[in-house]
Amino acid sequence: MKLVEYIHSNTFKDNYKISSNGELFFHWANWRETCKIQKDLLGKGVDQIDFIDNTLESLKTKSVWFQRNLKSVKSNLYELYEAYLDPRLKATWHDIQKDTLVSLHHEAGPYISLTSMRWMDKSTYSFFVYRKLLTGYFPLREFRLSANIELIAEVNHSPLNSIKTKITQFSNRGLILSIDGHSFSKVKNSENISIKINLKSFKSSKTFNCLKNFDANHEEANDYMHIKGSSFRNSGNLNNADYSNGSEYYFFIPYSEISFVNRNEGAAEVFGRMVSLAEEGLREEISKISIVSESALEVA
Secondary structure, three states, X not given: OOHXXXXXXXXXXXXXXXXXXXXXXXXXXHOHHHHHHHHHHHHOOOOOHXXXXXXXXXXXXXXXXXXXXXXXXXXXXXXXXXHHHOHHHHOOHHHHOOOOEEEOOOOOOOOEEHHXXXXXXXXXXXXXXXXXXXXXXXXXXXXXXXXXXXXXXXXOOOOOOEEEXXXXXXXXXXXXXXXXXXXXXXXXXXXXXXXXXXXXXXXXXXXXXXXXXXXXXXXXXXXXXXXXXXXXXXXXXXXXXXXXXXXXXXXXXXHHHEEEOOOOOOHHHHXXXXXXXXXXXXXXXXXXXXXXXXXXXXXX
16 A cells, blocks of 8 residues: 555554564654644545544443442543543542542443553544544654564573563654563563664665565574663653553663664664654655645646
Protein backbone atom coordinates (compact mmCIF):
# COMPACT_ATOMS: atom_id res chain seq x y z
CA MET A 1 0.00 0.00 0.00
CA LYS A 2 1.27 3.47 -0.92
CA LEU A 3 1.13 6.30 1.60
CA VAL A 4 -1.50 8.05 -0.54
CA GLU A 5 -3.78 5.02 -0.25
CA TYR A 6 -3.05 4.66 3.46
CA ILE A 7 -4.02 8.26 4.28
CA HIS A 8 -7.29 7.96 2.34
CA SER A 9 -8.15 4.50 3.65
CA ASN A 10 -10.01 5.52 6.86
CA THR A 11 -8.01 2.87 8.70
CA PHE A 12 -7.30 4.94 11.79
CA LYS A 13 -5.94 1.99 13.76
CA ASP A 14 -3.79 0.52 10.98
CA ASN A 15 -0.15 1.30 10.33
CA TYR A 16 1.81 2.02 7.16
CA LYS A 17 4.37 -0.75 6.77
CA ILE A 18 7.94 0.37 6.04
CA SER A 19 10.02 -2.80 6.48
CA SER A 20 8.82 -6.06 4.92
CA ASN A 21 9.26 -7.96 8.19
CA GLY A 22 7.05 -5.54 10.14
CA GLU A 23 9.84 -4.26 12.40
CA LEU A 24 9.44 -0.69 11.14
CA PHE A 25 6.14 1.04 10.46
CA PHE A 26 4.43 4.41 10.71
CA HIS A 27 1.15 5.73 12.05
CA TRP A 28 -0.30 9.01 10.79
CA ALA A 29 -0.84 10.28 14.36
CA ASN A 30 2.92 10.23 14.99
CA TRP A 31 3.83 13.18 12.78
CA ARG A 32 2.47 16.70 12.60
CA GLU A 33 2.61 16.65 8.77
CA THR A 34 0.27 13.67 8.36
CA CYS A 35 -1.99 15.00 11.13
CA LYS A 36 -2.33 18.23 9.14
CA ILE A 37 -3.26 16.25 6.02
CA GLN A 38 -5.94 14.33 7.91
CA LYS A 39 -7.32 17.59 9.32
CA ASP A 40 -7.27 19.09 5.82
CA LEU A 41 -9.31 16.15 4.53
CA LEU A 42 -11.87 16.80 7.26
CA GLY A 43 -12.07 20.42 6.14
CA LYS A 44 -12.86 19.24 2.60
CA GLY A 45 -15.86 17.30 3.84
CA VAL A 46 -14.30 13.86 4.12
CA ASP A 47 -16.23 12.25 6.98
CA GLN A 48 -13.37 10.15 8.28
CA ILE A 49 -13.90 11.25 11.85
CA ASP A 50 -17.38 9.66 11.86
CA PHE A 51 -15.69 6.28 12.28
CA ILE A 52 -13.96 7.51 15.44
CA ASP A 53 -17.11 9.19 16.79
CA ASN A 54 -19.19 6.05 16.28
CA THR A 55 -16.56 3.96 18.04
CA LEU A 56 -16.41 6.32 21.02
CA GLU A 57 -20.20 6.70 21.16
CA SER A 58 -20.55 2.94 21.64
CA LEU A 59 -18.55 3.25 24.89
CA LYS A 60 -21.45 5.15 26.45
CA THR A 61 -23.50 1.94 26.40
CA LYS A 62 -20.88 0.00 28.37
CA SER A 63 -21.47 0.37 32.11
CA VAL A 64 -18.79 0.66 34.76
CA TRP A 65 -19.10 0.99 38.52
CA PHE A 66 -16.93 3.01 40.87
CA GLN A 67 -16.67 2.09 44.52
CA ARG A 68 -15.29 4.18 47.35
CA ASN A 69 -15.91 3.76 51.06
CA LEU A 70 -18.21 0.83 50.17
CA LYS A 71 -20.49 3.13 48.14
CA SER A 72 -21.02 2.38 44.44
CA VAL A 73 -21.74 4.81 41.58
CA LYS A 74 -22.68 3.71 38.06
CA SER A 75 -21.09 5.38 35.04
CA ASN A 76 -19.86 4.30 31.60
CA LEU A 77 -16.58 3.65 29.81
CA TYR A 78 -16.74 6.88 27.82
CA GLU A 79 -16.88 9.03 30.96
CA LEU A 80 -14.05 7.01 32.53
CA TYR A 81 -11.67 7.70 29.63
CA GLU A 82 -12.75 11.34 29.43
CA ALA A 83 -11.98 11.79 33.13
CA TYR A 84 -8.55 10.23 32.71
CA LEU A 85 -7.74 12.49 29.73
CA ASP A 86 -8.79 15.65 31.56
CA PRO A 87 -5.44 17.34 32.37
CA ARG A 88 -6.90 18.90 35.52
CA LEU A 89 -7.71 15.44 36.90
CA LYS A 90 -4.75 13.53 35.50
CA ALA A 91 -2.25 15.70 37.36
CA THR A 92 -3.59 14.43 40.71
CA TRP A 93 -4.95 11.09 39.47
CA HIS A 94 -2.89 8.84 41.75
CA ASP A 95 -3.33 11.00 44.84
CA ILE A 96 -7.08 11.60 44.68
CA GLN A 97 -8.14 8.25 43.17
CA LYS A 98 -5.86 5.93 45.15
CA ASP A 99 -8.81 4.62 47.21
CA THR A 100 -11.22 4.31 44.29
CA LEU A 101 -12.10 0.91 42.81
CA VAL A 102 -13.68 0.21 39.42
CA SER A 103 -15.55 -2.74 37.95
CA LEU A 104 -16.17 -3.23 34.22
CA HIS A 105 -18.49 -6.19 34.86
CA HIS A 106 -21.15 -5.63 37.52
CA GLU A 107 -21.99 -3.57 40.56
CA ALA A 108 -21.15 -6.65 42.64
CA GLY A 109 -17.65 -6.77 41.14
CA PRO A 110 -15.03 -7.93 40.76
CA TYR A 111 -13.36 -4.57 41.45
CA ILE A 112 -9.82 -3.46 40.75
CA SER A 113 -7.93 -0.36 41.81
CA LEU A 114 -8.66 2.57 39.49
CA THR A 115 -5.02 3.69 39.61
CA SER A 116 -3.77 0.21 38.65
CA MET A 117 -4.74 1.15 35.06
CA ARG A 118 -5.68 -2.48 34.38
CA TRP A 119 -9.05 -1.25 33.09
CA MET A 120 -7.41 0.67 30.24
CA ASP A 121 -7.43 -0.70 26.71
CA LYS A 122 -4.62 0.76 24.62
CA SER A 123 -6.64 0.66 21.39
CA THR A 124 -9.63 2.43 22.95
CA TYR A 125 -7.39 5.10 24.49
CA SER A 126 -5.84 5.70 21.05
CA PHE A 127 -9.20 6.66 19.56
CA PHE A 128 -9.61 9.45 22.10
CA VAL A 129 -6.12 10.72 21.24
CA TYR A 130 -6.81 10.52 17.49
CA ARG A 131 -9.92 12.63 17.85
CA LYS A 132 -8.14 15.26 19.88
CA LEU A 133 -5.34 15.37 17.30
CA LEU A 134 -7.80 15.86 14.45
CA THR A 135 -9.95 18.46 16.18
CA GLY A 136 -7.04 20.61 17.35
CA TYR A 137 -7.18 19.97 21.10
CA PHE A 138 -3.91 18.07 21.35
CA PRO A 139 -0.30 19.12 20.63
CA LEU A 140 0.92 17.75 17.29
CA ARG A 141 4.01 15.54 17.40
CA GLU A 142 7.44 15.64 15.89
CA PHE A 143 8.19 12.66 13.66
CA ARG A 144 8.23 9.29 15.37
CA LEU A 145 9.02 5.98 13.70
CA SER A 146 7.16 3.03 15.19
CA ALA A 147 8.90 -0.29 15.67
CA ASN A 148 8.31 -3.84 16.77
CA ILE A 149 11.83 -5.13 17.33
CA GLU A 150 11.94 -7.99 19.82
CA LEU A 151 15.33 -8.39 21.47
CA ILE A 152 17.04 -10.14 24.36
CA ALA A 153 18.67 -8.09 27.12
CA GLU A 154 21.16 -9.17 29.77
CA VAL A 155 20.75 -7.52 33.16
CA ASN A 156 24.03 -6.56 34.84
CA HIS A 157 26.06 -8.38 32.13
CA SER A 158 24.73 -11.77 33.25
CA PRO A 159 23.60 -14.26 30.55
CA LEU A 160 21.77 -16.07 33.35
CA ASN A 161 19.69 -12.97 33.98
CA SER A 162 18.21 -12.41 30.54
CA ILE A 163 14.88 -10.75 29.81
CA LYS A 164 12.80 -10.08 26.72
CA THR A 165 12.52 -6.48 25.62
CA LYS A 166 11.22 -4.64 22.59
CA ILE A 167 11.99 -1.37 20.83
CA THR A 168 8.63 0.21 20.03
CA GLN A 169 9.61 3.65 18.74
CA PHE A 170 12.48 5.80 17.43
CA SER A 171 12.62 9.59 17.33
CA ASN A 172 15.32 12.18 16.74
CA ARG A 173 16.09 12.28 20.47
CA GLY A 174 15.83 8.69 21.65
CA LEU A 175 13.98 5.39 21.58
CA ILE A 176 11.27 3.68 23.61
CA LEU A 177 11.81 0.26 25.14
CA SER A 178 9.01 -1.91 26.43
CA ILE A 179 9.60 -4.39 29.23
CA ASP A 180 7.35 -7.21 30.34
CA GLY A 181 5.71 -6.51 33.69
CA HIS A 182 7.42 -9.49 35.33
CA SER A 183 10.83 -7.98 34.51
CA PHE A 184 10.08 -4.47 35.76
CA SER A 185 11.81 -4.84 39.13
CA LYS A 186 14.94 -6.32 37.53
CA VAL A 187 15.28 -3.42 35.14
CA LYS A 188 14.34 -0.74 37.66
CA ASN A 189 17.00 -1.93 40.12
CA SER A 190 19.69 -2.80 37.56
CA GLU A 191 23.13 -1.22 37.22
CA ASN A 192 22.97 -1.66 33.44
CA ILE A 193 21.46 -3.78 30.69
CA SER A 194 23.06 -5.03 27.47
CA ILE A 195 20.92 -5.68 24.41
CA LYS A 196 22.02 -7.79 21.45
CA ILE A 197 21.11 -6.07 18.18
CA ASN A 198 22.07 -6.10 14.51
CA LEU A 199 23.52 -2.63 13.93
CA LYS A 200 24.55 -3.59 10.41
CA SER A 201 20.95 -3.27 9.30
CA PHE A 202 20.82 0.32 10.56
CA LYS A 203 24.11 1.27 8.90
CA SER A 204 23.44 -0.43 5.56
CA SER A 205 20.18 1.43 4.94
CA LYS A 206 21.19 4.28 2.66
CA THR A 207 17.79 5.19 1.20
CA PHE A 208 14.15 5.03 2.27
CA ASN A 209 13.54 2.06 -0.05
CA CYS A 210 16.41 0.17 1.61
CA LEU A 211 14.39 0.12 4.82
CA LYS A 212 12.17 -2.54 3.24
CA ASN A 213 14.98 -5.05 3.94
CA PHE A 214 15.58 -3.84 7.50
CA ASP A 215 16.22 -6.64 10.03
CA ALA A 216 17.51 -5.65 13.47
CA ASN A 217 16.95 -9.08 14.98
CA HIS A 218 18.93 -11.08 12.44
CA GLU A 219 20.27 -14.39 13.75
CA GLU A 220 23.81 -13.28 12.94
CA ALA A 221 23.55 -10.16 15.10
CA ASN A 222 26.64 -9.74 17.27
CA ASP A 223 26.46 -6.10 18.37
CA TYR A 224 25.56 -4.92 21.85
CA MET A 225 24.14 -1.66 23.10
CA HIS A 226 24.52 -0.73 26.75
CA ILE A 227 22.08 1.32 28.81
CA LYS A 228 22.76 2.47 32.37
CA GLY A 229 20.27 1.37 34.99
CA SER A 230 19.81 4.97 36.07
CA SER A 231 18.15 5.68 32.72
CA PHE A 232 15.20 3.53 33.78
CA ARG A 233 14.95 5.24 37.15
CA ASN A 234 14.70 8.88 36.03
CA SER A 235 11.60 10.75 37.17
CA GLY A 236 9.93 10.72 33.75
CA ASN A 237 10.15 6.95 33.35
CA LEU A 238 9.07 6.25 36.91
CA ASN A 239 6.13 8.61 36.48
CA ASN A 240 5.09 6.79 33.30
CA ALA A 241 5.38 3.49 35.16
CA ASP A 242 2.71 4.72 37.58
CA TYR A 243 0.27 4.86 34.66
CA SER A 244 1.11 1.38 33.36
CA ASN A 245 -1.42 -1.44 33.54
CA GLY A 246 1.26 -3.69 35.02
CA SER A 247 1.56 -6.07 32.07
CA GLU A 248 4.00 -3.90 30.11
CA TYR A 249 6.18 -0.90 30.95
CA TYR A 250 7.57 1.69 28.56
CA PHE A 251 10.83 3.58 29.03
CA PHE A 252 12.15 6.50 27.00
CA ILE A 253 15.92 6.23 26.62
CA PRO A 254 17.78 9.27 25.17
CA TYR A 255 20.46 8.40 22.63
CA SER A 256 22.98 10.18 24.86
CA GLU A 257 22.50 7.38 27.43
CA ILE A 258 23.16 4.54 24.97
CA SER A 259 26.61 3.23 24.06
CA PHE A 260 27.81 0.49 21.72
CA VAL A 261 30.59 -2.06 22.20
CA ASN A 262 33.52 -1.61 19.82
CA ARG A 263 31.71 1.03 17.78
CA ASN A 264 32.91 4.57 17.12
CA GLU A 265 29.46 5.87 16.17
CA GLY A 266 27.03 7.09 18.78
CA ALA A 267 23.39 6.04 19.05
CA ALA A 268 22.20 9.43 17.75
CA GLU A 269 24.20 8.88 14.57
CA VAL A 270 23.18 5.25 14.00
CA PHE A 271 19.50 5.45 14.96
CA GLY A 272 19.05 9.10 14.05
CA ARG A 273 20.19 8.46 10.48
CA MET A 274 17.45 5.86 10.03
CA VAL A 275 14.80 8.17 11.50
CA SER A 276 15.83 10.90 9.07
CA LEU A 277 15.68 8.48 6.13
CA ALA A 278 12.14 7.49 7.06
CA GLU A 279 11.02 11.06 7.65
CA GLU A 280 12.41 12.34 4.36
CA GLY A 281 11.05 9.35 2.46
CA LEU A 282 7.57 9.93 3.85
CA ARG A 283 7.87 13.66 3.19
CA GLU A 284 8.44 12.86 -0.48
CA GLU A 285 5.34 10.67 -0.45
CA ILE A 286 3.38 13.51 1.15
CA SER A 287 4.16 15.71 -1.83
CA LYS A 288 2.39 13.13 -3.98
CA ILE A 289 -0.65 13.36 -1.74
CA SER A 290 -0.74 17.12 -2.29
CA ILE A 291 -0.56 16.60 -6.05
CA VAL A 292 -3.38 14.05 -5.91
CA SER A 293 -5.52 16.41 -3.84
CA GLU A 294 -4.97 19.32 -6.21
CA SER A 295 -5.76 17.15 -9.25
CA ALA A 296 -8.96 15.96 -7.61
CA LEU A 297 -10.03 19.55 -6.95
CA GLU A 298 -9.35 20.57 -10.57
CA VAL A 299 -11.52 17.70 -11.83
CA ALA A 300 -14.27 18.71 -9.41
